[in-house]
Amino acid sequence: MTDRDRGTCMAESKRPREPFAPWDRRELPGLFDVEETARRIGHYKWMETKLFEALGGWVATVPELDVKLRLGTHCYHHAFHAELFHKRLPELREMKPERLTVPPNEELVAFVNAMTEPEASGQTIEKLVGVYRVLLPATIAAYTYHRNGTSRITDMPTIRILEMALKDEYEDWCDGEMLIQSMIETPEEVDRAAAHQAKLQKLLLAAGGIAGPGSIGDPYVDVVED
Amino acid sequence: MLDIEVTPNEFTMVFFDAAVIAEVAADVAVKVGLPEDLKLSLIVDEGSPLGRSRVSSYDPIEFTIDGGAFEDTRRPRNLSKARTADVLGRLMYRVIDRSSGQFDDAPEDGDIDLALHAAWDAHSVGRLERLGFSPQRKRRVYQFRNRHGFTDRADQAFEELWGSSELSWADIERLSTGCRA
Amino acid sequence: MRKIFPAEELARDSRFIRQSNEARFSDPRGARVGGGSAASTKLTPEQANGPDRARALMHGIFVGEIQALEGAGRTCFDFEVGEDVPFELKLDMARQCWDEARHCEISVALADHMGTELGEYAENTTLYEAACNPDPVLRLTGVNRALEGLAIDVFSTMKEFGNLAGDPVLEFCEDWMLADEVTHVKMGSDWLRSLTAKDPERRSKALEFQRVVDKLFSFSGFRGDDEDSPIKLTRQFRSLAGFTDDEVDDIADLAREAKAEAATA
Numbered sequence: 001m002t003d004r005d006r007g008t009c010m011a012e013s014k015r016p017r018e019p020f021a022p023w024d025r026r027e028l029p030g031l032f033d034v035e036e037t038a039r040r041i042g043h044y045k046w047m048e049t050k051l052f053e054a055l056g057g058w059v060a061t062v063p064e065l066d067v068k069l070r071l072g073t074h075c076y077h078h079a080f081h082a083e084l085f086h087k088r089l090p091e092l093r094e095m096k097p098e099r100l101t102v103p104p105n106e107e108l109v110a111f112v113n114a115m116t117e118p119e120a121s122g123q124t125i126e127k128l129v130g131v132y133r134v135l136l137p138a139t140i141a142a143y144t145y146h147r148n149g150t151s152r153i154t155d156m157p158t159i160r161i162l163e164m165a166l167k168d169e170y171e172d173w174c175d176g177e178m179l180i181q182s183m184i185e186t187p188e189e190v191d192r193a194a195a196h197q198a199k200l201q202k203l204l205l206a207a208g209g210i211a212g213p214g215s216i217g218d219p220y221v222d223v224v225e226d
Numbered sequence: 227m228l229d230i231e232v233t234p235n236e237f238t239m240v241f242f243d244a245a246v247i248a249e250v251a252a253d254v255a256v257k258v259g260l261p262e263d264l265k266l267s268l269i270v271d272e273g274s275p276l277g278r279s280r281v282s283s284y285d286p287i288e289f290t291i292d293g294g295a296f297e298d299t300r301r302p303r304n305l306s307k308a309r310t311a312d313v314l315g316r317l318m319y320r321v322i323d324r325s326s327g328q329f330d331d332a333p334e335d336g337d338i339d340l341a342l343h344a345a346w347d348a349h350s351v352g353r354l355e356r357l358g359f360s361p362q363r364k365r366r367v368y369q370f371r372n373r374h375g376f377t378d379r380a381d382q383a384f385e386e387l388w389g390s391s392e393l394s395w396a397d398i399e400r401l402s403t404g405c406r407a
Numbered sequence: 408m409r410k411i412f413p414a415e416e417l418a419r420d421s422r423f424i425r426q427s428n429e430a431r432f433s434d435p436r437g438a439r440v441g442g443g444s445a446a447s448t449k450l451t452p453e454q455a456n457g458p459d460r461a462r463a464l465m466h467g468i469f470v471g472e473i474q475a476l477e478g479a480g481r482t483c484f485d486f487e488v489g490e491d492v493p494f495e496l497k498l499d500m501a502r503q504c505w506d507e508a509r510h511c512e513i514s515v516a517l518a519d520h521m522g523t524e525l526g527e528y529a530e531n532t533t534l535y536e537a538a539c540n541p542d543p544v545l546r547l548t549g550v551n552r553a554l555e556g557l558a559i560d561v562f563s564t565m566k567e568f569g570n571l572a573g574d575p576v577l578e579f580c581e582d583w584m585l586a587d588e589v590t591h592v593k594m595g596s597d598w599l600r601s602l603t604a605k606d607p608e609r610r611s612k613a614l615e616f617q618r619v620v621d622k623l624f625s626f627s628g629f630r631g632d633d634e635d636s637p638i639k640l641t642r643q644f645r646s647l648a649g650f651t652d653d654e655v656d657d658i659a660d661l662a663r664e665a666k667a668e669a670a671t672a
Contacts, residue, residue: 049488052501057408057484059504060477060535063418065511065525072476072508075483079501086494098489119408121418239435275436277456293436299463299528300424303434340455364522365462372458372572 030151031217037158038092040146042100043211044139045085047108048165049101051135052078054116062124067179074175077168084161091157104212111203118196125183126196132176133193134200138210140169145216228252229265239272240293240303247296250307254315257357258322268314270296279313281320281335289317312354312361319350328394341373345387345402352388363388379405410485411539414532417477422526423470431531437669450564450637452572461568461577462523468561469514470530471554476507478538478550485543492543496602499594503551506587513580520576537620544602548613551595553620556645556658558588560630563641589648596649618661625662632659 020026032040055075062068089097103109115130147162184190209215230251232244251268260266267288274292282290295313298306323329323346332338338346348370351361367384374380383405387398419425450460482500486492518525537549562585569577603610625631630638632655640662645655 049494049497053484053497054408056480056482056501056504057412059480060412061408061416061418063420065420068418068473068476069508069511072480072504072511075480076501076505079483079498083498098494116408121416273436275434277459300526302426302430302529340453343455362522362524364519365459366522368462368520368522369458372452372574376572376574376576 026152028151028153030155031149032146032151032155034092037150037155038089038094038100040142040211041085041088041092041158042094042097042102043104044142045082045089045097046101046103047112047135047139047210048078048082048085050112050116051131052076052082054112055131057116058127061119061121062127063121064124064183067124067128067183070175070179074172077172081161081165081168084164088158088161104210105207107203107207108210108212111200111207114203115200125180125189125193128176128180128183129193129196130200132173132180133197134204135210136169136173136176138204138215140166140173142210142215143169149217228255228260228262230255230268231266232268232270234270234272237270237272240297240305242270242272242293242296242305246305246307247310250310251314254311254359255318258315258318258354260318260322275302279317281317284321284324287321289314308360311359312351315354315357315359315361316347316350319353320346323350323395326392328392330395332395341406342399342402344370344373345383345398348384348387349390349393349398353391355388356391374402374406377405408484411541412481412485414536414539417474417532417535419530422524424526424529426529426531428531428533448637449635449639450568452568457568458521458572461565462521463528464561464565465514465517465521466523466528468558468565469511469518469525470528471534471558472507472510472514474532474535474538475550475554475558476504476511478535478546479503479507481538482543482546493602496543496547496598499598503591503594506591510584510587513584517577517580533623540616542609542613544599544609544613545616547595547598548617549620551591552599552650553617554624555588555591555595556621556648556650557624557630557638559585559592559644559648560638560641562588563644564638585644589644592645592648592650618657621658622661622665625658625665631662631666633663636662 052075055071055078059068059071059075062071086097086101089100094100103112115135118126118130143162143166147159147166150158152159180193184193228251230248232247232251235244237244247268247270251266255264255266256262265286267283267286269282269288269290270293271291272293275294275297276292277295279289279291279295282288291313296305296310298304298309320335324332348366351363351366354361355363366388367381370384370387371380374383383401387393387401390397393401448454450464451457452461454460479500483497483504486497488494488497515525534550534554537554538546540546540549562581566578566581566585569575569579569581599610599613603613630636630640632640640655640659642652642655646652
């Protein structure tokens, strides 16, 4: 009598496997819960929006043809990031994305105002330095921290967005840095670039980064004194 | 001494100076090697912004030119000496070629097709470049390709036309018809 | 940086020379300059000056693309999300920035292919001026529907020119740019409808602004719907981009009107 005859027909048994393959070392916990993730994403969206607006606005103000075209292309990159973050927010229980699309503090608003202040056609160096030597490095830092720290199991959608954004940020950073290097031809221009960078860097420091204090975590150790 | 007459001698619709046009014409004529006792008439249609130009008579020598052909395309209604020299030089080579004995079998200008015009122009303008004029080589390549095809064969024919110094009408005809798409 | 950046201050390098509207419209050669009777023959390679006309038109396209890029960029910056425009409208404008930057790159490559130098022809900033309108709806209608609509017509003509001339580069490039322009016009059509769905007066004003721009950029009938129009209205692609037959008929009538006015001027 076969299993079929006995009415105990089953699919042929296979050897069981672990749900995580041996090379899949992802762990469950991450640094950020849903609410904290949404808060940061809202700040990222605000920052990317301000950045793409500025790049778009500057196109008409720069006489250098190669810079003009690059700004147009980069404008879209950051708008694309803003859109990805915008779509992520409702998935993090924020049904009104505009509620979280805010700066972390007034200090970051001051930074953005200072970054977008140069307008004259002779200030291409300042415009580029603000973005490519101050803002983009800070953005890369914040996104890298977030990507590395969030849960690779529960928050994979955010990681995917951050990785796409980071690819653009690195390439645009390189593009922008090369444009700056090609535009700086005199010691005076070196000074101009450095002065503007220092001014903006201090404002960004006061803001604590693009997501406010804790944008890239805190590496310092509290030592208990005897 | 070259006798160059520009009509009109006063321009009212564009900011051309007949004396400057005559001066450019004289300079080009000397460089391309027109006889010094030549009389040349230039009829400029100042009301036309187009770029047409032709030898309207070989004897006496008369060129008819749309004002746009001499115009500075960056500053409309103003004269461009470079463009003026380019146009006049090209037309002057027509005169030189037809009187060389090597173009006796060439049809009248009105009976030559556009491809042959482009080929003859390539030969003329190449010679102008070697005299120090700036005749926009790539523009001539594009015109030639439009008439003969966007092919390597056409490009090779252009190089030969451009780089040669004294081609006959038969040579020009051979190179043009031999590379048409 | 200011909101609304004036056309007089558009930044250019030394190769580019600007021609004012005043200078352009006061040219006593009149209709023959704008594309009237003498220049109104269809743009084909068979014409004696066909290649040179195509070169000049291509340069006009190039500077137009720069201004379209600048206009789209300004629209990203000049308006506040929520108060003035939806977030999605700005995303569309940023996308247009990218597209127009690519068109500039394509135009530069085509200029080299055709033997044209950058800045060889004077630049007129009328396109960017249409992009300076303080009402974003009028801006999109004037630029995206009227001017990008013209771009559809021009690129179709250039594509056909490339096809007739056997120029694979020109035909290829124009076709790619044409695809993008249909997207841009559609953006204009879609935003006009959605932003004025409950505001018929604003919509009417926007369409009137579009008519003004359409008529101005018919260049005295140079762009029209007649068989001998040098630049032909491209009904098929305009339909894809959200134009109704009536709207295209209206543009054709405006062109005939402009042509008639130029003939009697």
